[in-house]
Amino acid sequence: MKDSERDFELRSFFGNFDANLEFLCRSGILKLGMKLLEIGSGTGGLLQALRRMNYDIQGVEINPEVIARGRALYGSLPLIRVWSEKLPFKASLFDAVLSFDVFEHIPDSDSHLREVHRVLKPKGVYLLQTPNKYTNALFETIRWKSTTRWKKDHCSLHTRGELIRRFDRNGFKAIFVDNPVTNRFFTEKVAYYLGPLGPMMLRLVNPDHWPNTLKTGFYVKAIKQDIMDKK
DSSP states (O other): OOHHHHHHHHHHHOOOHHHHHHHHHHHTOOOTTOEEEEESOTTSHHHHHHHHTTOEEEEEESOHHHHHHHHHHHSSOSEEEOSSSOOSSOTTOEEEEEEESOGGGOSOHHHHHHHHHHHEEEEEEEEEEEEBHHHHHHHHHHHHTSSSGGGGTSTTOBOHHHHHHHHHHTTEEEEEOOOOOOSHHHHHHHHHHHTTHHHHHHHHSOGGGSOGGGOSEEEEEEEEOOHHHHO
Protein backbone atom coordinates (compact mmCIF):
# COMPACT_ATOMS: atom_id res chain seq x y z
CA MET A 1 0.00 0.00 0.00
CA LYS A 2 1.26 3.48 -0.86
CA ASP A 3 2.29 5.80 1.98
CA SER A 4 -0.45 8.26 0.97
CA GLU A 5 -3.10 5.54 1.28
CA ARG A 6 -1.78 4.47 4.68
CA ASP A 7 -1.80 8.11 5.84
CA PHE A 8 -5.41 8.40 4.66
CA GLU A 9 -6.34 5.35 6.70
CA LEU A 10 -4.61 6.65 9.82
CA ARG A 11 -6.19 10.08 9.62
CA SER A 12 -9.64 8.76 8.73
CA PHE A 13 -9.97 6.18 11.50
CA PHE A 14 -7.56 7.56 14.12
CA GLY A 15 -5.66 4.32 14.58
CA ASN A 16 -2.08 4.73 15.81
CA PHE A 17 -0.50 2.06 13.63
CA ASP A 18 3.15 2.50 14.62
CA ALA A 19 2.52 2.74 18.37
CA ASN A 20 0.25 -0.30 18.26
CA LEU A 21 2.87 -2.40 16.48
CA GLU A 22 5.46 -1.25 19.01
CA PHE A 23 3.15 -2.39 21.83
CA LEU A 24 2.71 -5.82 20.27
CA CYS A 25 6.48 -6.13 20.14
CA ARG A 26 6.94 -4.92 23.73
CA SER A 27 4.25 -7.27 25.02
CA GLY A 28 6.48 -10.26 24.29
CA ILE A 29 3.40 -12.37 23.62
CA LEU A 30 3.08 -12.92 19.89
CA LYS A 31 4.84 -15.89 18.31
CA LEU A 32 4.44 -17.50 14.91
CA GLY A 33 2.07 -20.43 15.05
CA MET A 34 -0.32 -18.68 17.44
CA LYS A 35 -3.93 -18.20 16.41
CA LEU A 36 -4.89 -14.53 16.71
CA LEU A 37 -8.14 -12.54 16.63
CA GLU A 38 -8.38 -8.80 16.14
CA ILE A 39 -11.63 -7.18 17.27
CA GLY A 40 -12.55 -3.95 15.50
CA SER A 41 -10.09 -4.33 12.64
CA GLY A 42 -11.33 -1.19 10.89
CA THR A 43 -9.94 -1.05 7.37
CA GLY A 44 -7.52 -3.86 8.20
CA GLY A 45 -4.16 -2.08 8.29
CA LEU A 46 -2.86 -3.98 11.29
CA LEU A 47 -4.53 -7.18 10.11
CA GLN A 48 -2.68 -6.94 6.80
CA ALA A 49 0.63 -6.07 8.46
CA LEU A 50 0.46 -9.11 10.74
CA ARG A 51 -0.53 -11.37 7.84
CA ARG A 52 2.57 -10.20 5.99
CA MET A 53 4.59 -11.26 9.04
CA ASN A 54 3.04 -14.74 8.60
CA TYR A 55 0.76 -14.61 11.64
CA ASP A 56 -2.43 -16.68 11.58
CA ILE A 57 -4.96 -13.91 12.26
CA GLN A 58 -8.71 -13.39 11.88
CA GLY A 59 -10.40 -10.00 12.08
CA VAL A 60 -13.94 -8.88 12.94
CA GLU A 61 -15.54 -5.49 12.34
CA ILE A 62 -19.02 -4.08 12.92
CA ASN A 63 -19.10 -1.40 10.20
CA PRO A 64 -19.70 -2.75 6.65
CA GLU A 65 -18.54 0.49 5.00
CA VAL A 66 -15.21 0.24 6.80
CA ILE A 67 -14.86 -3.40 5.72
CA ALA A 68 -15.49 -2.36 2.11
CA ARG A 69 -12.85 0.37 2.39
CA GLY A 70 -10.36 -2.17 3.74
CA ARG A 71 -10.93 -4.55 0.86
CA ALA A 72 -10.50 -1.68 -1.60
CA LEU A 73 -7.12 -0.93 0.02
CA TYR A 74 -5.82 -4.46 0.55
CA GLY A 75 -7.90 -6.86 -1.50
CA SER A 76 -8.98 -10.07 0.20
CA LEU A 77 -8.77 -9.98 4.00
CA PRO A 78 -9.68 -12.54 6.71
CA LEU A 79 -12.25 -10.04 7.97
CA ILE A 80 -15.88 -10.78 8.78
CA ARG A 81 -18.73 -8.64 10.03
CA VAL A 82 -20.21 -8.94 13.53
CA TRP A 83 -23.30 -7.22 14.88
CA SER A 84 -22.67 -7.09 18.63
CA GLU A 85 -20.25 -8.12 21.38
CA LYS A 86 -21.00 -11.77 20.52
CA LEU A 87 -18.15 -13.46 18.67
CA PRO A 88 -18.93 -16.15 16.08
CA PHE A 89 -16.20 -18.52 17.25
CA LYS A 90 -16.04 -21.61 19.41
CA ALA A 91 -14.61 -21.49 22.92
CA SER A 92 -10.85 -21.66 23.61
CA LEU A 93 -9.92 -21.08 19.96
CA PHE A 94 -7.42 -18.20 20.09
CA ASP A 95 -4.04 -17.76 21.76
CA ALA A 96 -4.38 -13.98 21.78
CA VAL A 97 -7.06 -11.38 21.07
CA LEU A 98 -6.16 -7.85 19.98
CA SER A 99 -8.11 -4.59 19.93
CA PHE A 100 -7.08 -0.97 19.50
CA ASP A 101 -9.31 2.05 20.15
CA VAL A 102 -12.27 -0.31 20.44
CA PHE A 103 -12.94 -0.98 24.13
CA GLU A 104 -14.13 2.58 24.82
CA HIS A 105 -16.85 2.28 22.13
CA ILE A 106 -18.51 -0.89 23.51
CA PRO A 107 -21.54 -0.11 25.73
CA ASP A 108 -21.44 -3.42 27.64
CA SER A 109 -17.79 -3.85 28.68
CA ASP A 110 -18.56 -6.88 30.84
CA SER A 111 -20.31 -8.76 28.03
CA HIS A 112 -17.38 -7.96 25.74
CA LEU A 113 -14.81 -9.24 28.23
CA ARG A 114 -16.80 -12.42 28.88
CA GLU A 115 -16.78 -13.14 25.14
CA VAL A 116 -13.05 -12.49 24.86
CA HIS A 117 -12.50 -14.76 27.87
CA ARG A 118 -14.63 -17.47 26.24
CA VAL A 119 -12.76 -17.56 22.92
CA LEU A 120 -9.28 -17.43 24.48
CA LYS A 121 -7.37 -20.59 25.26
CA PRO A 122 -6.29 -21.18 28.88
CA LYS A 123 -3.64 -18.58 29.80
CA GLY A 124 -4.52 -16.72 26.58
CA VAL A 125 -3.93 -12.99 26.45
CA TYR A 126 -6.03 -9.99 25.49
CA LEU A 127 -3.78 -7.21 24.14
CA LEU A 128 -5.54 -3.88 23.87
CA GLN A 129 -5.24 -0.12 23.82
CA THR A 130 -7.91 2.24 25.10
CA PRO A 131 -7.92 5.96 26.01
CA ASN A 132 -7.68 7.16 29.60
CA LYS A 133 -10.96 8.54 30.91
CA TYR A 134 -9.22 11.41 32.69
CA THR A 135 -7.41 12.81 29.66
CA ASN A 136 -9.75 11.68 26.89
CA ALA A 137 -12.83 13.31 28.43
CA LEU A 138 -11.05 16.67 28.22
CA PHE A 139 -9.82 16.04 24.66
CA GLU A 140 -13.23 14.90 23.41
CA THR A 141 -14.94 17.90 25.02
CA ILE A 142 -12.58 20.18 23.06
CA ARG A 143 -12.98 18.10 19.90
CA TRP A 144 -16.80 18.06 19.97
CA LYS A 145 -17.14 21.51 21.59
CA SER A 146 -19.59 19.88 24.00
CA THR A 147 -19.44 18.21 27.39
CA THR A 148 -22.02 15.59 26.42
CA ARG A 149 -22.13 14.89 22.65
CA TRP A 150 -19.02 12.68 22.62
CA LYS A 151 -20.27 10.39 25.40
CA LYS A 152 -22.45 8.36 23.04
CA ASP A 153 -19.37 7.40 21.00
CA HIS A 154 -16.87 7.03 23.85
CA CYS A 155 -19.36 5.40 26.16
CA SER A 156 -16.96 3.10 28.04
CA LEU A 157 -13.97 5.18 29.02
CA HIS A 158 -12.09 3.88 32.07
CA THR A 159 -9.44 5.10 34.46
CA ARG A 160 -6.47 2.85 35.20
CA GLY A 161 -8.06 1.63 38.43
CA GLU A 162 -11.43 1.00 36.79
CA LEU A 163 -9.77 -1.12 34.10
CA ILE A 164 -7.98 -3.24 36.71
CA ARG A 165 -11.21 -3.88 38.60
CA ARG A 166 -13.31 -4.62 35.51
CA PHE A 167 -10.78 -7.04 34.08
CA ASP A 168 -10.46 -8.77 37.45
CA ARG A 169 -14.24 -9.22 37.68
CA ASN A 170 -14.25 -10.89 34.28
CA GLY A 171 -11.40 -13.33 34.82
CA PHE A 172 -8.33 -11.40 33.69
CA LYS A 173 -5.16 -10.14 35.32
CA ALA A 174 -4.43 -6.73 33.75
CA ILE A 175 -0.79 -5.73 33.27
CA PHE A 176 -0.03 -2.27 31.88
CA VAL A 177 2.73 -1.93 29.28
CA ASP A 178 4.62 1.36 29.02
CA ASN A 179 4.49 2.32 25.35
CA PRO A 180 5.41 5.67 23.74
CA VAL A 181 2.65 7.40 21.77
CA THR A 182 4.09 10.83 20.89
CA ASN A 183 4.99 10.19 17.27
CA ARG A 184 4.21 11.91 13.95
CA PHE A 185 0.65 10.61 13.81
CA PHE A 186 -0.14 11.69 17.38
CA THR A 187 1.32 15.16 16.76
CA GLU A 188 -0.69 15.58 13.56
CA LYS A 189 -3.87 14.49 15.31
CA VAL A 190 -3.34 17.03 18.10
CA ALA A 191 -2.60 19.74 15.53
CA TYR A 192 -5.75 18.85 13.59
CA TYR A 193 -7.98 19.48 16.60
CA LEU A 194 -6.07 22.08 18.59
CA GLY A 195 -4.30 23.99 15.83
CA PRO A 196 -0.67 25.24 16.11
CA LEU A 197 -1.04 25.42 19.90
CA GLY A 198 -1.26 21.61 20.09
CA PRO A 199 2.26 20.72 18.87
CA MET A 200 3.69 23.58 20.95
CA MET A 201 2.08 22.08 24.05
CA LEU A 202 3.49 18.63 23.20
CA ARG A 203 7.01 20.05 23.10
CA LEU A 204 6.51 21.44 26.60
CA VAL A 205 4.61 18.53 28.17
CA ASN A 206 5.27 15.21 26.42
CA PRO A 207 2.45 12.79 27.42
CA ASP A 208 4.93 9.89 27.40
CA HIS A 209 6.43 11.38 30.57
CA TRP A 210 3.15 11.85 32.44
CA PRO A 211 2.30 9.77 35.55
CA ASN A 212 0.72 6.37 34.82
CA THR A 213 -2.72 7.48 35.99
CA LEU A 214 -2.68 10.41 33.53
CA LYS A 215 -1.37 8.68 30.41
CA THR A 216 -3.35 9.63 27.29
CA GLY A 217 -4.15 5.96 26.78
CA PHE A 218 -3.46 2.56 28.28
CA TYR A 219 -1.77 -0.42 26.66
CA VAL A 220 -2.90 -3.52 28.51
CA LYS A 221 -1.76 -7.14 28.53
CA ALA A 222 -4.68 -8.98 30.16
CA ILE A 223 -3.99 -12.64 30.98
CA LYS A 224 -6.90 -15.05 31.16
CA GLN A 225 -7.29 -16.59 34.61
CA ASP A 226 -9.10 -19.78 35.53
CA ILE A 227 -11.06 -20.40 38.72
CA MET A 228 -8.08 -21.83 40.57
CA ASP A 229 -5.95 -18.81 39.62
CA LYS A 230 -8.57 -16.50 41.18
CA LYS A 231 -8.50 -18.28 44.54
